[in-house]
Ligand SMILES: Nc1nc2c(ncn2[C@@H]2O[C@H](COP(=O)(O)OP(=O)(O)OP(=O)(O)O)[C@@H](O)[C@H]2O)c(=O)[nH]1
């Protein structure tokens with residue numbers, strides 16, 4: 450299933466303009482976060498069929514930020530319901546986790562972060578920032594869902610031993626049974642209703658043969674279903690040529706598939722005793738010896754002989770065993786709920802291919818995400834990006850590795866001309882700290898939002914921003930929002946002041962298109 454977090458809304462650049470207060474501060478709100486894709490565990494579903502119908506699942510887009518310090522609302526989260534026992538893996542098969550209880554959720558793809566509006570970029574040095582970020586892209590990935598049936602008892606044994614017959618006799622399930630091997634081709638789940646109330650859940654899987662753990666027969670693909678069971682019920686066909694040998698073979702297969710599975714406690718039943726009414730004691734004895742325990746019972750599944758007795762004992766024994774937590778799912782290898790911007794900013798790699806001199810590729814989650822969120826139409830944003838390159842050390846490393854002015858630098862899908870750090874007019878050290886602070890604040894806001902319910906517009910404003918803010922001297926007035934002009938264009942008196950404003954700001958027509966920002970030859974562009 451391809452899951453795709455919704456894109457975050459763009460941040461907005463606007464400045465407060467009110468009657469009698471022409472010199473307002475920056476008031477561009479931040480874009481809302483894109484919607485997540487979430488898996489939710491629900492009881493009453495037994496297959497992944499519902500989830501499998503959906504190949505592409507995409508979260509909603511976050512709303513763009515607006516003027517008047519209005520933040521955009523969050524994009525809609527999309528929830529996909531899955532059955533209890535769903536294991537989630539990434540494309541490479543690494544486990545991300547398992548959903549085991551009703552209502553449990555797992556975020557499998559994060560929506561993109563909302564771009565910050567210009568009010569977020571206000572610093573003492575720059576009280577009228579003319580930049581905003583684009584919304585981040587949601588993460589897109591393929592995930593694989595796999596169902597591990599959750600039962601108390603896993604039924605194992607050779608093909609044709611009578612496993613499904615037993616399940617049919619004692620539970621509400623009605624699996625196919627027949628006198629040939631591999632009658633069962635997919636796992637069956639049945640509940641045994643015992644008089645004392647709580648049922649016992651049996652999982653019947655296709656029969657195993659020698660070499661099953663290496664892929665022979667068809668049982669091995671189903672062994673994962675019984676890994677979680679507390680107890681195994683090992684069904685041996687007592688009428689077979691070599692019941693004890695079969696018993697040992699199956700145990701060897703279990704062991705070589707998974708060590709823990711080999712060690713799992715078993716109850717053994719020697720089936721088809723109607724075919725050897727007076728015999729079988731020596732088989733029982735030998736199996737007890739081979740197994741090293743005495744939980745071995747003679748039954749006839751077909752004639753329900755000793756079957757009730759077996760179920761009671763099984764239940765008692767299973768109840769006494771602890772729940773099984775699989776190692777694999779207890780310590781997931783991958784996490785899907787981690788944001789690129791929370792990645793370590795120092796973690797990047799610069800590489801070059803000798804056959805393409807003068808070209809450099811910079812890879813790193815953090816720097817790539819910053820590049821994607823940079824609004825290249827705003828010169829201040831471009832400048833800021835070059836400062837991020839300095840602050841993260843990328844520019845330094847490029848310099849050390851011998852990158853020359855004018856070399857091509859590639860980050861994600863963006864290309865830049867390299868302008869060595871020395872020529873950069875200033876390197877604000879506090880830049881990353883400031884970023885970290887803003888991110889921490891956003892994280893708090895997000896947590897609050899999650900706690901209050903998903904997908905709602907919270908309209909949370911920045912502290913200290915808003916109408917009661919002091920007027921700032923030197924800040925100039927303009928309203929301009931590339932991302933979402935209509936939304937925020939309701940500030941008063943704008944029309945009349947239009948010409949005046951343009952005169953004040955100079956020629957800003959270069960910013961007006963929504964297309965790419967293209968630097969001309971001779972432009973003063975750092976790094977870009
Ligand atoms: N006589 C006798 N036959 C039995 C007994 N239990 C099962 N059988 C027969 O054995 C055959 C195989 O039974 P199944 O329940 O399909 O065996 P299975 O272990 O589920 O086999 P696979 O699904 O192929 O692994 C059927 O023909 C059953 O009727 C029993 O107690 N006595």
Ligand SMILES: [Mg+2]
Nearest residue numbers: 612613632633
């Ligand atoms: Mg069967």
